[in-house]
Every structure is written in C-alpha cells, then in structure tokens.
Amino acid sequence: AQSVTQLGSHVSVSEGALVLLRCNYSSSVPPYLFWYVQYPNQGLQLLLKYTSAATLVKGINGFEAEFKKSETSFHLTKPSAHMSDAAEYFCAVRTDQGGSEKLVFGKGTKLTVNP
Amino acid sequence: EAQVTQNPRYLITVTGKKLTVTCSQNMNHEYMSWYRQDPGLGLRQIYYSMNVEVTDKGDVPEGYKVSRKEKRNFPLILESPSPNQTSLYFCASSRRGGSYEQYFGPGTRLTVT
Numbered sequence: 001a002q003s004v005t006q007l008g009s010h011v012s013v014s015e016g017a018l019v020l021l022r023c024n025y026s027s028s029v030p031p032y033l034f035w036y037v038q039y040p041n042q043g044l045q046l047l048l049k050y051t052s053a054a055t056l057v058k059g060i061n062g063f064e065a066e067f068k069k070s071e072t073s074f075h076l077t078k079p080s081a082h083m084s085d086a087a088e089y090f091c092a093v094r095t096d097q098g099g100s101e102k103l104v105f106g107k108g109t110k111l112t113v114n115p
Numbered sequence: 116e117a118q119v120t121q122n123p124r125y126l127i128t129v130t131g132k133k134l135t136v137t138c139s140q141n142m143n144h145e146y147m148s149w150y151r152q153d154p155g156l157g158l159r160q161i162y163y164s165m166n167v168e169v170t171d172k173g174d175v176p177e178g179y180k181v182s183r184k185e186k187r188n189f190p191l192i193l194e195s196p197s198p199n200q201t202s203l204y205f206c207a208s209s210r211r212g213g214s215y216e217q218y219f220g221p222g223t224r225l226t227v228t
Contacts, residue, residue: 009155032215043119043205043219044158090157094215101146101165102173103217107157 002027002095006106014114019063019078021109023091026072032094033074034103035065039087047089050074061085086113117142119220121206127226128196136191136223138206144218145211147189148173149181151202152222158205164189165211196227 007022025031030052036044048059055067065076076089091106119140128134140147148163150173160173164183178200180192189208193200206220 034216036219041222043221044207045219046216049216101211101215102148102160102163103215105150105158107155 001104002029002031002093003104004033004091004093004106006089006091006109008109009107010110010112012112012114013081015083016080019076019081019085019111021076021089021091021111023065023074023076023106024072025074025091025093027093027095033065033067034092034094035059035063035074035076036090036092036105037061037087038090038108044090047076081111081113083113083115086111117218119206119208119218121204121220121223123223124221125224127228129228130197131195134193134196134225136193136204136206136225138189138191138220139187140189140206140208140218141187142208142218143186144208145186146217147183147206147208148217149179149189149191150205150207151175151200152205153202161191161204193225196225198227201225201227 003026005024033050035047048057050067058064063078088108088110090108092103122137145166149161150158152158159175162181164170204223207217209217
C-alpha cells in the first residue's frame with residue numbers, strides 16, 4: 001500500500017533562509033505526489049504536484065519539489081523563507097486500493113519562520 | 116468561482132445530539148471525500164463517494180454516515196456524536212482519474228461536550 005512519511009513535525013527557519021521539508025513515499029507503482037499547505041484556520045491548498053512528467057516541479061509562492069525515485073523522496077524547498085510561509089505542510093500520495101482512488105497524507109510539518 | 120463549501124464552519128454540540136455537516140461543490144466532480152484532522156495524526160479519510168449513490172468507508176468510518184443523492188452534495192452525518200469525534204473536518208472533491216488533484220473546503224471545527 002502506498003504511504004508517505006514526513007520527517008520532522010516542526011521545522012523552524014529564519015526569514016530569508018532556505019526551507020526544506022522532507023517527504024518520503026512508499027509505492028509499488030509510479031506515484032502521483034502532492035504537497036498541500038494549510039494556513040491557520042483555513043483549508044488545504046495545493047502547492048504543487050508530480051504526475052510523472054518533469055522530476056523538478058515548480059509550484060506556487062516560489063516552492064518547488066524534486067522527485068527522486070532512487071531515494072523515494074519528494075522534498076519541498078524554497079530558497080528564501082518569508083514570514084507569510086508560516087503554515088502546516090502536508091505531503092500526499094495518490095493510491096488505488098480495491099478500485100477506489102484516494103489520497104494518503106503524511107502527518108504534516110508545521111513551519112515556523114522567525115524574523 | 117470553483118469551490119467546495121461546508122456548513123457550519125464551527126459547531127459546539129452535546130453528546131448524542133444528531134448533527135449534519137453539509138458539503139457542496141460546483142465543479143461537477145465525481146469524487147467526494149470527508150477527512151478529519153487531528154493534531155499529530157494528519158488527515159484521515161472517513162468516507163468517500165465515487166459518484167452519485169456510490170459511497171464507501173475510508174480509514175476511520177465508525178460513528179459516521181454519508182449519503183450522495185446529488186452529484187454536488189455530500190453531507191456527513193453524526194447520528195450520536197461522542198467527545199472523541201471532536202475534530203476539524205474537511206470535505207474534498209476531485210475528478211476521477213487523471214492526476215487526482217483534490218479541492219478542499221474551508222473546514223468545520225466540531226466540538227462535542
């Protein structure tokens with residue numbers, strides 16, 4: 001069964017520093033992978049998705065992620081953090097189980113940006 | 116504007132008092148799903164629906180019911196809420212197949228006392 005693991009439930013960076021949020025997946029088939037962001041008191045918003053095209057995926061707000069099959073990873077990065085990036089980030093993998101399609105989410109990483 | 120709406124956004128209720136959380140989408144999506152979000156556990160799927168009149172259990176279905184009588188609506192029913200159902204609930208929708216990008220509602224924060 002497909003699954004994702006997010007390393008680090010909390011990450012803290014300084015404004016202007018590199019953001020790196022880690023996600024490893026488990027999948028027996030080529031995966032569809034997603035990063036979602038949740039700002040305080042809001043729903044989830046899609047940041048970017050990997051659908052077996054380019055391995056480097058660019059998303060909104062300056063975020064990007066690189067699919068590395070050899071490492072089964074899909075880490076999210078941003079070169080320079082802004083205060084507005086403070087949020088919770090979720091990695092997810094599409095799975096097909098018993099004929100049903102679903103997203104399986106990681107447990108989330110809360111990003112704090114310090115001034 | 117393409118969106119998923121949920122009502123109510125906030126709800127405080129007492130144990131055993133039946134409640135319904137509504138969910139509606141205007142994107143003509145076939146697939147709809149309910150999740151609950153709890154600290155440290157991420158999002159867990161409660162129920163999903165592949166199309167009208169087709170629903171199935173997700174990972175944590177106990178204590179919940181759903182129905183899908185119309186394509187746009189997918190209400191979540193708690194027949195006898197208990198305190199362990201205090202949580203943040205999200206409805207989501209997507210097209211079937213393809214990249215399976217899901218669109219999320221704004222969430223419903225439920226407290227059961």
